[in-house]
Amino acid sequence: MTEAFSAYSSLTAYMNAIGVRAKGAARAMASAPGSKKNEALKLAAASIRDRSDQILDINANELAVAKEKNVTDAFLDRMMLNGDRIEGIANTLEDVAALDDPVGKVISKWTRPNGLEIERVRTPIGVMAVIYESRPNVTVDAAAIAVKGGNAVILRGGSECIETNKALFGCFSGALVKAGLSENAVQFVETPDRDAVGALLSGIDGNVDLVIPRGGKSLVARVQSDARVPVLSHLDGICHVYVDRDTDPRKAVDIVVNSKMRRTGVCGAAETLLIDAAIANEIWPAIAQALRDKGCEIRGDANIRKLDASVAAASEEDWRTEYLAPILSVAVVDGVTGAIGHIANYSSGHTESIVTENFVTAETFINGVDSAIVLHNASTQFADGGEFGLGAEIGIATGRLHARGPVGVEELTTYKNVVRGTGQIRP
Amino acid sequence: MTEAFSAYSSLTAYMNAIGVRAKGAARAMASAPGSKKNEALKLAAASIRDRSDQILDINANELAVAKEKNVTDAFLDRMMLNGDRIEGIANTLEDVAALDDPVGKVISKWTRPNGLEIERVRTPIGVMAVIYESRPNVTVDAAAIAVKGGNAVILRGGSECIETNKALFGCFSGALVKAGLSENAVQFVETPDRDAVGALLSGIDGNVDLVIPRGGKSLVARVQSDARVPVLSHLDGICHVYVDRDTDPRKAVDIVVNSKMRRTGVCGAAETLLIDAAIANEIWPAIAQALRDKGCEIRGDANIRKLDASVAAASEEDWRTEYLAPILSVAVVDGVTGAIGHIANYSSGHTESIVTENFVTAETFINGVDSAIVLHNASTQFADGGEFGLGAEIGIATGRLHARGPVGVEELTTYKNVVRGTGQIRP
Structure with missing residues (x-):
């Protein structure tokens, strides 16, 4: 089971443990059958609907605290949940469950004159870290997209709605366990300490393969400037x-x-x-x-x-x-x-x-x-x-590499080259 | 025409000018017809064959200088050209010319319930910077792959064979002009000043879209650690x-x-x-x-x-x-x-x-x-x-994003999303 932040001697120890667990979970998730991944998504949807009253109470408390801090109305609107939004979150999970499983899909295929058969096959990326601000739906969108694509994800949400995020995360986490998948496929950084972001951007000793910032310009700019691992992001929409x-x-x-x-x-x-x-x-x-x-x-x-x-x-x-x-x-x-x-x-x-x-x-x-x-x-x-019909997205990529435009489940996969021979050696 | 390094007041001014010219050339190359790109590649092959004696003389002089510096035999072997290797370089150009043009290829296509038709269409990446050590064939491979994919490239080769590289670059550059394409689609950094690498890694004010290091571990590690733009590289082959x-x-x-x-x-x-x-x-x-x-x-x-x-x-x-x-x-x-x-x-x-x-x-x-x-x-x-049948490669990517394995012409393209409608607005 994922241990609480309080169980660790330092932030570094906590983040390192998250990284190691994520890498292990990513290995297991890479070969998880589509049926189990879909079951987890549907169970998470059901669990969020079941606990909606409780989640709304937690969210209302956090909204009240945020209001006292003089944040903007737009900010409050982004962090606010209501019955419709909860239903929207649950629906997204079901939409993602209904998508084709991208893992194992053959992207292209050709045969060489020497008889070698080459295939490019879709595989998960591995471990992604999603760093976002005050929108609780990102917790669920990111988890759903990651799990469907056979990835593990580390979530780091804004401190203002950390309790709402934890409640949603709890639903997802429970669903993974019920479906027989690794609970560590989705982890949530439960401390608001900003150094946790720095640890994610460093890649936690090679245990993070991709960082996705989702939020305002200053967040994205910080991630782009400080990340030591690949970043998928959008900065401006002019x-x-x-x-x-x-x-x-x-x-x-x-x-x-x-x-x-x-x-x-x-x-x-x-x-x-x-x-x-x-x-x-x-x-x-x-x-x-x-x-x-x-x-x-x-x-x-x-x-x-x-x-x-x-x-x-x-x-x-x-x-x-x-x-x-x-x-x-x-x-x-x-x-x-x-x-x-x-x-x-x-x-x-x-x-x-x-x-x-x-x-x-x-x-x-x-x-x-x-x-x-x-x-x-x-x-x-x-x-x-x-x-675009992607079921859910984690943002619109405006960079030029890997993915451009809406980033959904398939865009958060990669490929490997499979070469089948009959004993060929290279002259 | 590309001006010589000596025409600039500083390295910064020189590199900035290279960056601006590359970005402009990339825009023009994006819509260059396949026939012109192939013509340039074939003309470059012919020109390299024509001038092979001259290129071999230049290379022999540089080899003699390098030998006095006590470099390893492996190093000398990598920088050495002979008749066969020149022919190999020319053949690669012709192989790349014979490949399908990736630009404009439809990768996938679907229609939404509201009638919007969505296509993912292959496009060039833009400007790539290739930073390499003492292998002169990289000069030509990188230029060929870049031009075929509609990109512009900035080449920065090792100082030990800078004159050999310049001679090969000259053949390519002349071929671009003869084919009616922008000479600036391929530029060669003609100063050995190491700060030129720093400028490329910084992205030269947003004018470099991708950096590709090709060489030993220390070069790749420096690029991976210092680059402020995306990097495609491989570090180890265990x-x-x-x-x-x-x-x-x-x-x-x-x-x-x-x-x-x-x-x-x-x-x-x-x-x-x-x-x-x-x-x-x-x-x-x-x-x-x-x-x-x-x-x-x-x-x-x-x-x-x-x-x-x-x-x-x-x-x-x-x-x-x-x-x-x-x-x-x-x-x-x-x-x-x-x-x-x-x-x-x-x-x-x-x-x-x-x-x-x-x-x-x-x-x-x-x-x-x-x-x-x-x-x-x-x-x-x-x-x-x-x-793999890619015609030429710029290396084997061991990262997880964008491309894995051999990186050729198609792997050095990206895509855009084209959406065709009949007046749809979003409800």
């Missing part, structure tokens, strides 16, 4: 919508408004609108009206301000800003080439969308824009693992 | 051959000898032999004889020494040693489970092979061993990009 000359105006208005205003605090929310100069004059009034009706503040370049004197001026800084708020910067560009150029200069490589009925132009945009997600005639707010 | 009870003795002898002795200095050479206790007594004499005939020194565990008193004792350190020399450590293990256990404890995760006629046992080994390459009835010396 997402663009480009409205092309050949657009259907109704689609343009709907997609712009939805991309910006559906939820302004998510990383897939649009922050900059680019409008083709050939259509700006014509389409601006409808777009502006629809945005203003939803309470969106607009900051425009000189061309937009010529069309609409009521628009405030966007500064150079605006093009580089992830507002995460009902504010939109707007620039007029010279067709799809201009849009691609603006995006190359200012995008954070997260998500961009083109609205056009011209399929040639759409393909130019798709090929010319180098972001993790590129959409044609769809809202940037589809940048989400659930919307 | 490869194992396991001879199972159900082996064909002839295959076992051939595979063990080839795995160890074909070339002892390559990372895929076997360093440890594991023999099933059920067959050790019977098979040891033939294996030992064949190894000794080839001049291999044997260090055994207590069980082997009981069978063969002439074997020296292996220490704990031996199981963790990559000899890269005609030395083999040998242990008797308790069947395939014992072999998997030994490998889990001591392997560097590079390459392991099982020799058995029992297919059930082979699958147990393949599933139970978590290394980049796992072979059945084949020599560990097949751990090589060329042998």
Whole structure:
């Protein structure tokens, strides 16, 4: 059984023990049958539903304490659970259980002239450490994604809802044991000591294979700068919508408004609108009206301000800003080439969308824009693992290696090369 | 045109300019047609053949200088070019030209219930920096792999053969221009100043997406510890051959000898032999004889020494040693489970092979061993990009993220998510 923090002489001893247990659990999990992994996920869902009253009480207490600390409303909203959210968490577990097991899947396969048969086979990554802030659902999402992919995970959540996280973790942990899997496949760092994060970033003597930060910019930046092991993360979501000359105006208005205003605090929310100069004059009034009706503040370049004197001026800084708020910067560009150029200069490589009925132009945009997600005639707010059908996600990766875009179960696996011969030796 | 180092006021200015040019070239290369990329590779091959006398002269001069510095024979061998090696380099270029273009390949594709069509499409990684020691063929391999995959590359080779590298680089550079591609897609750091490596490891202001070290342990360790950008590398190749009870003795002898002795200095050479206790007594004499005939020194565990008193004792350190020399450590293990256990404890995760006629046992080994390459009835010396059919390789990755095993053109690409809709907005 996982021993409590109090059983250890020091933080170092505690973290080292967590690392060693995780590595051992990862070995066992790598060959765990899909049926047991799915059983654990379903039992965890049932257990969270069973104990929902208790979890909500714990969460309400932590919310009350956090309120006294003058945290923001957005912060409180992120850490808050209610009946619907508990049900959402349980549903995610069942969705992940319903996914195909990625472990053992053959990715590619070929035969060499000497008869060697080569296969690339999906395998777990090993031990991942997830470092997150105040969202209790991450506890369960990360555990579910890790277990489904045959990995072990070490969870380190924000101190403000540590008791809520521990309650959710307890449900998951019990489910692993009931399903006959290693309890240590999911471990939770139960001390708020910040040095625990440092230990995870060091890799705990080679026992951590991957670190995933999930939270605000300062957390991600610290992880990226200090980690001695690979990191999968996203820093910024400066997402663009480009409205092309050949657009259907109704689609343009709907997609712009939805991309910006559906939820302004998510990383897939649009922050900059680019409008083709050939259509700006014509389409601006409808777009502006629809945005203003939803309470969106607009900051425009000189061309937009010529069309609409009521628009405030966007500064150079605006093009580089992830507002995460009902504010939109707007620039007029010279067709799809201009849009691609603006995006190359200012995008954070997260998500961009083109609205056009011209399929040639759409393909130019798709090929010319180098972001993790590129959409044609769809809202940037589809940048989400659930919307991609991944069951759950641990974030949107904006790096260039290993995985780009939504990171779910399959993205948190790797592969090995299996070579089958009949006695071949190399000349 | 790429300006010479002497045109810059400082190393920092020089490296910054290289970084900016590389990023620009990467953008252009991302959409370069396959025909032009292949033309550049073939022109480079022709140019290297044309100038082979000149290149060999330059190389001979550098070899003479290196000899005076008392470097090892192995070192001299690695930096030495001759007619065959020049031809080999040119052939590699043509092999890479003949490969499919990975850029734009659809990796996977699915449709969501709301009609969104999602595709994962292969794209270049961007700018890679390759930091290597004294092997001039790396100059060409790295350039070829980078260009084929639509990337830009910054090459930093060992100072001992900097003039040989520059000559090869010159051939490649000229070929890019003739083919109508950006000359800056391949750049060579022409100063031996070690701070240039530091600049590459820092990412040069976000202009380097990936660092690949290729060389000895100390180089790789420095890169892994200092890099602020992702690294693809391999540190050790402690490869194992396991001879199972159900082996064909002839295959076992051939595979063990080839795995160890074909070339002892390559990372895929076997360093440890594991023999099933059920067959050790019977098979040891033939294996030992064949190894000794080839001049291999044997260090055994207590069980082997009981069978063969002439074997020296292996220490704990031996199981963790990559000899890269005609030395083999040998242990008797308790069947395939014992072999998997030994490998889990001591392997560097590079390459392991099982020799058995029992297919059930082979699958147990393949599933139970978590290394980049796992072979059945084949020599560990097949751990090589060329042998895998990759055309060329930049090394064998032993990390767990992005790519494992031989890293060729396709492994040095990434993907983006393309989502095609008809006006979908997110509810």
